[in-house]
Amino acid sequence: xxxxxxxxxxxxxxxxxxxxxxxxxxxxxxxxxxxxxxxxxxxxxxxxxxxxxxxxxxxxxxxxxxxxxxxxxxxxxxxxxxxxxxxxxxxxxxxxxxxxxxxx
Amino acid sequence: xxxxxxxxxxxxxxxxxxxxxxxxxxxxxxxxxxxxxxxxxxxxxxxxxxxxxxxxxxxxxxxxxxxxxxxxxxxxxxxxxxxxxxxxxxxxxxxxxxxxxxxx
Amino acid sequence: xxxxxxxxxxxxxxxxxxxxxxxxxxxxxxxxxxxxxxxxxxxxxxxxxxxxxxxxxxxxxxxxxxxxxxxxxxxxxxxxxxxxxxxxxxxxxxxxxxxxxxxx
Numbered sequence: 001x002x003x004x005x006x007x008x009x010x011x012x013x014x015x016x017x018x019x020x021x022x023x024x025x026x027x028x029x030x031x032x033x034x035x036x037x038x039x040x041x042x043x044x045x046x047x048x049x050x051x052x053x054x055x056x057x058x059x060x061x062x063x064x065x066x067x068x069x070x071x072x073x074x075x076x077x078x079x080x081x082x083x084x085x086x087x088x089x090x091x092x093x094x095x096x097x098x099x100x101x102x103x104x
Numbered sequence: 105x106x107x108x109x110x111x112x113x114x115x116x117x118x119x120x121x122x123x124x125x126x127x128x129x130x131x132x133x134x135x136x137x138x139x140x141x142x143x144x145x146x147x148x149x150x151x152x153x154x155x156x157x158x159x160x161x162x163x164x165x166x167x168x169x170x171x172x173x174x175x176x177x178x179x180x181x182x183x184x185x186x187x188x189x190x191x192x193x194x195x196x197x198x199x200x201x202x203x204x205x206x207x208x
Numbered sequence: 209x210x211x212x213x214x215x216x217x218x219x220x221x222x223x224x225x226x227x228x229x230x231x232x233x234x235x236x237x238x239x240x241x242x243x244x245x246x247x248x249x250x251x252x253x254x255x256x257x258x259x260x261x262x263x264x265x266x267x268x269x270x271x272x273x274x275x276x277x278x279x280x281x282x283x284x285x286x287x288x289x290x291x292x293x294x295x296x297x298x299x300x301x302x303x304x305x306x307x308x309x310x311x312x
Contacts, residue, residue, distance in 0.1 A: 097199040
């Protein structure tokens with residue numbers, strides 16, 4: 001089974017940043033990364049310590065968003081440099097992983 | 105504190121694949137992995153570049169799904185071989201992690 | 209570009225544990241970790257093998273929750289010891305990652 005080393009990238013936003021659409025368009029149209037998943041948290045807090053939660057009363061609060069993708073290491077590094085136009089420092093986490101190609 | 109090395113596995117599907125139920129049943133009944141979490145993304149795109157988003161107008165679109173689990177490395181590798189009956193190549197990412205057992 | 213090594217921490221709960229509020233308060237008020245995201249799964253099962261799913265009929269079932277954060281390794285280790293007051297053994301997974309600071 002052949003594995004390829006990839007860099008996993010997770011970008012932490014909040015809905016209130018209004019950066020998701022621009023970032024997704026950049027990842028899709030310009031950086032052409034191989035796949036992106038956007039997850040919405042139900043609660044969270046940032047470095048500011050301000051707590052964000054979803055409840056029946058405040059369902060539209062400023063919830064956390066995680067933009068996740070993986071790509072070849074050099075492509076991921078290029079993407080990260082560009083992503084910093086959309087997020088402040090300390091909002092991008094990466095690690096090495098193996099992409100399993102399912103060859104038998 | 106005792107840690108055990110595990111392999112984290114993330115499998116990327118979309119709702120339109122209609123593979124989730126079969127994959128979950130396989131992971132649960134046959135592979136008996138120790139725990140699985142399924143996350144639904146609110147937006148995403150795959151290697152095809154086709155953008156998937158949730159909005160009030162198209163809430164039932166083909167959203168991304170992430171099936172995540174961890175297990176002992178040899179058990180995870182056996183599971184991955186089986187998972188490729190459900191997903192195409194390039195949809196399974198793994199990395200090593202530590203499972204913290206909370207001993208003190 | 210400067211990277212800092214951090215420890216990624218993922219804590220697996222279910223809604224039925226009723227531990228989320230206490231854990232979040234602890235992470236926020238006492239441990240002061242730099243940021244936390246809580247994700248709710250749409251399906252999953254634990255080591256018990258009991259399957260949890262969301263459907264129109266049982267929307268309020270015992271769904272999986274993932275509490276995710278990262279911090280400097282020594283701070284993360286201190287947090288993990290405290291987290292075990294809220295979750296049983298085998299529900300905390302960690303790995304090393306790089307926090308990208310976006311310096312250019």
